[in-house]
Amino acid sequence: MSQHHPPHDMYSAQYAQQPSPHAQQQYAAYQAQQYPAYPAQQPYDGMCVSPTGLQSWVNFRDGHYLRGFLIGAGVAVLLTNPRVQQAAVKGAVTLWTSAQGAVEELKEKVQDFRAEMSHKATHAEPDEKA
16 A cells, blocks of 8 residues: 655655646757757768878968968068168157156156145144043
């Protein structure tokens, strides 16, 4: 004589229930909509072989290679131009000078603030006792 005992708390009863097939289908549809499957990947057929030797360094068919080649060539031309070099050095000096001036200004503000606080502390009026 085996008796079925109810669960001890309401949470175990909730988890003991199985979802209906309709609810399972709705959940599966929701999951498919929220997280679409990745396209199936093709198996490796051996045809896509990386170039070796000099071909691995010079691959004009690759768009990334061409873009990098053109950017590198442009930078090399600009950096070897004396006018560009002078402008770069002048800009760096101007930037450095501005940064030093800003640091000096900040130091002066800190010194002024410290002097003001020191002045207030030494010249504070004592509280009168009643």
